[in-house]
Amino acid sequence: MEEEGKPTENTGELTEDEVSKCLSNLGLSATGLQHVYQFLSIPGRNLTNVSILSNYIHLQKLELPYNRIKDLSCVSHMPYLIILDASHNELSDFFGFKPPKKLKEVNFSRNQISEMKDLSAYSSLTRLVLDYNSFSVIRGLEQCASLTHLSLAHNKISHISGLDKLPLKELYLRGNRIKKIENLQTLTTLQTLDLSCNKIRCLSGLQSLHLLGTLNLRSNQISDISEATHVQDLHLLRELNLQRNPVEDQPDYRLEVIFILQHLSKLDEQSVTAEEKVSAVNKYNPPMEVVAARDHMTHVVYQLMQPQVIFNSTLPSFDSPYPMLVLTGPQACGKRELAHKLCQEFSEYFAYGACHTTRGPYYGEEDGSDYHFVTEEEFQSMVHMGKFIQTVQYGGHWYGLSWEAIENVAREGFACCVHMELEGVLSLKSSYFEPRYVLLIPTSPEDYSNCLRRRGLYTVAQINTAVSRIQIYNQTHRERPGFFDSAIPCDDRGEAYKALRQLVKEYLGLEEQAGENNIRVTPDSASTAELSGESPAAGKSEVDNSLDSYYKNYQNKVQLQLTQRKTHAELASIQRRQQTIREALMGKSPGAYMQLFKRCTHTVPSSMDSRSRPAVGRPILDASEDSSSEESLASSGLSVRSSVGAFSAGSPAEISGAGSGPYVEPLDVSSLGQELESFRDPTKSCLTPDVPRPVPEQVSPTLGTSPARPGSNAKRILPPIPSGRKTAEPSPKP
Numbered sequence: 001m002e003e004e005g006k007p008t009e010n011t012g013e014l015t016e017d018e019v020s021k022c023l024s025n026l027g028l029s030a031t032g033l034q035h036v037y038q039f040l041s042i043p044g045r046n047l048t049n050v051s052i053l054s055n056y057i058h059l060q061k062l063e064l065p066y067n068r069i070k071d072l073s074c075v076s077h078m079p080y081l082i083i084l085d086a087s088h089n090e091l092s093d094f095f096g097f098k099p100p101k102k103l104k105e106v107n108f109s110r111n112q113i114s115e116m117k118d119l120s121a122y123s124s125l126t127r128l129v130l131d132y133n134s135f136s137v138i139r140g141l142e143q144c145a146s147l148t149h150l151s152l153a154h155n156k157i158s159h160i161s162g163l164d165k166l167p168l169k170e171l172y173l174r175g176n177r178i179k180k181i182e183n184l185q186t187l188t189t190l191q192t193l194d195l196s197c198n199k200i201r202c203l204s205g206l207q208s209l210h211l212l213g214t215l216n217l218r219s220n221q222i223s224d225i226s227e228a229t230h231v232q233d234l235h236l237l238r239e240l241n242l243q244r245n246p247v248e249d250q251p252d253y254r255l256e257v258i259f260i261l262q263h264l265s266k267l268d269e270q271s272v273t274a275e276e277k278v279s280a281v282n283k284y285n286p287p288m289e290v291v292a293a294r295d296h297m298t299h300v301v302y303q304l305m306q307p308q309v310i311f312n313s314t315l316p317s318f319d320s321p322y323p324m325l326v327l328t329g330p331q332a333c334g335k336r337e338l339a340h341k342l343c344q345e346f347s348e349y350f351a352y353g354a355c356h357t358t359r360g361p362y363y364g365e366e367d368g369s370d371y372h373f374v375t376e377e378e379f380q381s382m383v384h385m386g387k388f389i390q391t392v393q394y395g396g397h398w399y400g401l402s403w404e405a406i407e408n409v410a411r412e413g414f415a416c417c418v419h420m421e422l423e424g425v426l427s428l429k430s431s432y433f434e435p436r437y438v439l440l441i442p443t444s445p446e447d448y449s450n451c452l453r454r455r456g457l458y459t460v461a462q463i464n465t466a467v468s469r470i471q472i473y474n475q476t477h478r479e480r481p482g483f484f485d486s487a488i489p490c491d492d493r494g495e496a497y498k499a500l501r502q503l504v505k506e507y508l509g510l511e512e513q514a515g516e517n518n519i520r521v522t523p524d525s526a527s528t529a530e531l532s533g534e535s536p537a538a539g540k541s542e543v544d545n546s547l548d549s550y551y552k553n554y555q556n557k558v559q560l561q562l563t564q565r566k567t568h569a570e571l572a573s574i575q576r577r578q579q580t581i582r583e584a585l586m587g588k589s590p591g592a593y594m595q596l597f598k599r600c601t602h603t604v605p606s607s608m609d610s611r612s613r614p615a616v617g618r619p620i621l622d623a624s625e626d627s628s629s630e631e632s633l634a635s636s637g638l639s640v641r642s643s644v645g646a647f648s649a650g651s652p653a654e655i656s657g658a659g660s661g662p663y664v665e666p667l668d669v670s671s672l673g674q675e676l677e678s679f680r681d682p683t684k685s686c687l688t689p690d691v692p693r694p695v696p697e698q699v700s701p702t703l704g705t706s707p708a709r710p711g712s713n714a715k716r717i718l719p720p721i722p723s724g725r726k727t728a729e730p731s732p733k734p
């Protein structure tokens with residue numbers, strides 16, 4: 001039985017009867033005098049002859065897809081036609097009818113048309129779909145001033161042309177023979193461009209399409225990731241498809257493209273995640289913090305892979321970090337010169353820590369004095385041997401601060417003075433060292449740049465880089481209060497040195513010393529005063545006293561180390577501490593002293609936890625630092641002036657408040673013995689190692705005064721907190 005509305009198969013001729021069944025959308029005619037049907041849709045009926053439609057002059061939308069129509073001249077009689085779909089037919093004539101004035105959308109895809117003709121009469125056209133025909137040249141569209149959507153996919157086009165100044169928003173040229181992106185410069189309104197399945201190798205030619213949001217280049221011949229740079233400045237580009245291009249096979253292709261085009265939200269039909277963007281940036285242009293963290297990690301790992309060495313002299317001690325001074329600032333701002341000068345003037349206190357570098361020596365530089373000059377291979381071998389605390393690549397050369405460089409200075413009893421760039425500071429801040437960081441900063445970029453030029457050592461690019469880094473230093477100083485302990489303008493070296501000198505004197509408490517008629521406090525006297533509870537600075541303000549004690553502590557330490565004479569008790573204490581550390585290192589059970597003092601941990605402020613992060617040279621830190629501290633505590637409690645105890649003058653409050661503040665009794669040896677006994681034999685005590693024990697009164701106050709370092713006192717020995725930081729908390733480490 002014949003289907004409703006279906007023409008007789010033989011003729012393919014559309015009948016009035018069928019048309020009447022497919023009409024829809026009753027509305028007023030253009031004149032407004034009568035009601036007419038405006039839409040006609042007859043898809044897939046094998047129609048060949050639709051001439052009857054000449055009578056339907058009021059049609060606004062005509063859909064005749066999937067037929068076998070060759071002639072559409074009936075459209076000439078439809079002056080009100082707006083939408084025409086004649087796709088999937090057998091048309092060979094391009095717009096073979098008189099132009100309906102308001103015709104906006106035309107679909108001639110899947111026909112047999114091979115030539116485009118002048119469409120200047122179709123100025124209302126907004127959407128033209130001509131896919132799957134045989135066009136080889138784009139032409140005739142010049143006057144289509146409303147055309148925003150043009151699709152010419154799957155034709156035979158080999159050159160992009162004829163599109164100048166069209167207001168196109170979407171252009172589909174998929175599946176043609178295009179080798180080059182050309183003649184698109186004037187399509188400044190283009191938002192979507194599909195050039196997939198062509199033969200394109202290069203992305204040049206898209207630079208001016210600033211509204212482009214989607215670019216499909218799937219199945220082309222793009223083999224170089226750097227091609228993506230051509231669309232780098234298209235800030236609205238969100239979707240890019242480069243699937244099935246040779247470039248896809250390159251390692252890290254996706255990450256690299258994401259790095260170049262950081263605005264993308266979709267690459268190769270896959271959403272670009274925030275994690276990918278971060279990874280891409282970290283890989284190809286890592287921020288300084290990331291570089292520093294990696295540097296730190298590298299040296300931790302390489303050091304852990306080596307037989308463990310204990311750096312005695314710089315080991316984080318019970319009372320204070322090893323004293324260090326770091327001068328930082330942009331290249332050749334005078335850091336090195338001032339560091340040398342400082343070490344010369346304060347030769348009792350500081351010695352210069354020479355870094356290693358792979359750059360060759362400048363005229364007058366001596367190996368071992370300014371730097372240790374090594375080859376790239378030697379440097380890398382040192383890295384792999386875990387010899388560095390931090391390294392930095394600057395200006396194409398490697399620089400590194402070795403453990404040995406600091407130890408050599410520390411062994412002599414001096415504080416170490418080094419200079420380095422910001423990246424080095426960031427890395428060093430991850431280690432357990434807690435230097436004072438002094439920023440030397442040029443305030444006049446012009447003078448600084450002239451100064452670099454005068455040195456005659458740097459290329460223009462190097463000078464520009466150095467000058468541009470002033471900004472980075474300034475920004476860090478501005479945005480991270482406390483990152484640098486102090487900042488000194490260095491345009492005038494003389495003035496800079498004066499300021500630095502003054503600062504260092506403050507750090508050392510040398511001003512106070514002068515006020516005290518140059519009375520130097522010997523280790524013995526300091527220790528005696530400390531242990532007896534006398535305050536050498538009684539009556540002074542708390543701050544003064546703290547500076548005073550810093551100075552004394554530091555001086556005591558330096559003097560003691562210089563004399564190299566240690567009492568038996570001190571040596572025993574040091575040995576015990578080292579023994580505990582070694583045991584911890586070798587995985588033996590912690591010593592009895594450590595266990596004994598573990599019970600006091602509830603008196604230690606929680607801030608200690610934050611200090612237990614891993615750091616270079618601290619493979620044993622958590623165990624060793626505690627144990628060494630505890631051991632030292634025991635030593636001092638036993639009235640033995642240990643290497644640590646000798647410098648532990650008590651908290652400033654304790655000193656200044658002698659007589660009024662809490663006096664810390666030396667730990668009673670006999671009670672310690674009893675505790676030890678009970679620890680050895682659990683049956684003699686109701687306490688197990690896991691159960692908190694009651695704290696002897698004379699121990700807990702000492703531990704309780706430790707706000708920063710596990711088991712340490714609150715104070716720092718050297719460098720003391722400079723006036724600018726007396727109240728401020730140190731900035732969080734990156």
Ligand SMILES: Nc1ncnc2c1ncn2[C@@H]1O[C@H](COP(=O)(O)OP(=O)(O)OP(=O)(O)O)[C@@H](O)[C@H]1O
Nearest residue numbers: 330331332333336355392399400401419420421424
């Ligand atoms: N271990 C290190 N870590 C980080 N930066 C370092 C290190 N050692 C040296 N630097 C810095 O590297 C930069 C380049 O050093 P180099 O000695 O080659 O330059 P310079 O032109 O002599 O400048 P300067 O007078 O500042 O040393 C300097 O800013 C220097 O302070």
